[in-house]
Amino acid sequence: MDRIAFMKSVNFEFLRPGNELLANLAGLAEAVLHIDPGSALTRLRSFAEELTKAIYKEELLPRMPQSSFYDLVKNPVFVDCVSKPLVHQINFLRIQGNDTAHGAEGDLRNAQLALKTAYQLAMYMAIKYYGTAQASIPAFAEVKDPAAMLASLQKTVSSYEKELNQQQEALQSVMDKLEQERTRHLDKVDPPAKPDQQKRQQQSQQVADSLQWNEAKTRALLIDAMLLQAGWDVSNPAQVGQEVEVDFPGNVSGKGRA
Numbered sequence: 184m185d186r187i188a189f190m191k192s193v194n195f196e197f198l199r200p201g202n203e204l205l206a207n208l209a210g211l212a213e214a215v216l217h218i219d220p221g222s223a224l225t226r227l228r229s230f231a232e233e234l235t236k237a238i239y240k241e242e243l244l245p246r247m248p249q250s251s252f253y254d255l256v257k258n259p260v261f262v263d264c265v266s267k268p269l270v271h272q273i274n275f276l277r278i279q280g281n282d283t284a285h286g287a288e289g290d291l292r293n294a295q296l297a298l299k300t301a302y303q304l305a306m307y308m309a310i311k312y313y314g315t316a317q318a319s320i321p322a323f324a325e326v327k328d329p330a331a332m333l334a335s336l337q338k339t340v341s342s343y344e345k346e347l348n349q350q351q352e353a354l355q356s357v358m359d360k361l362e363q364e365r366t367r368h369l370d371k372v373d374p375p376a377k378p379d380q381q382k383r384q385q386q387s388q389q390v391a392d393s394l395q396w397n398e399a400k401t402r403a404l405l406i407d408a409m410l411l412q413a414g415w416d417v418s419n420p421a422q423v424g425q426e427v428e429v430d431f432p433g434n435v436s437g438k439g440r441a
Contacts, residue, residue, distance in 0.1 A: 192206055193210075193324055194302050195210060197320050197321065198305045201308065201313025202237060204361065208354065211347060215347060216291070216295070216326050217330075218343070220289040220293070220294035221283040221287060223297070224279050224293065225283045225284045226280075227300075228277055232255070232277070234273065234305075237308065238308075244372070244375075252277055263384060264375065264387070267398050268391045269396075275297070276301060299323060302323050310393070311390045
């Protein structure tokens with residue numbers, strides 16, 4: 184893969200030796216986090232899609248060259264070879280980025296949550312595929328607003344964004360070339376046998392467990408993303424809650440919880 188000079192990321196340099204492309208995608212999302220949260224979410228969606236394709240490559244899973252991100256994540260062979268919390272977190276970034284890719288503004292709180300999710304996925308990749316020891320991975324650090332840095336460099340926000348967009352375009356060119364090479368023969372690859380799929384899922388779950396991923400929490404993350412997409416305010420207990428008492432005629436008490 185062609186090498187491109189990008190600004191150093193805050194949280195993803197541990198991933199660079201194993202996957203420079205993912206480190207660059209995450210670094211660009213960090214760079215616009217405070218300036219344009221919507222753009223950060225869109226770039227983190229690209230991160231999640233590229234990460235999914237990288238898993239297909241590492242696991243030698245078959246896929247069609249024209250498969251959409253949705254197709255890749257919903258593919259039964261993929262789902263049966265990886266842990267459920269991994270799929271939930273990938274889908275969270277996919278759904279969050281879908282709206283902003285189609286014009287929604289996004290907000291800083293959601294973008295920060297998405298960035299932390301991308302960091303969790305980056306740790307998974309580094310440990311599972313690139314031989315990185317979990318203890319060697321630095322703790323997540325909050326990304327600072329670049330306003331002070333730009334002022335010291337006498338740069339405007341618009342010029343900064345222009346530079347970042349140029350880097351994104353160059354990176355997209357590299358991604359397109361990589362995708363052509365990567366999918367050349369993948370449609371001819373046979374899926375792993377069922378026992379092998381189960382073994383791979385167990386190995387994936389072991390990494391998820393080492394990262395203390397909880398399926399219920401990661402599923403809730405995905406549900407929150409869907410509620411946000413539908414216009415609900417998940418931070419407002421008057422709109423969204425867990426174990427809320429509701430009418431349920433099927434129970435003797437006439438009540439249930441949802």
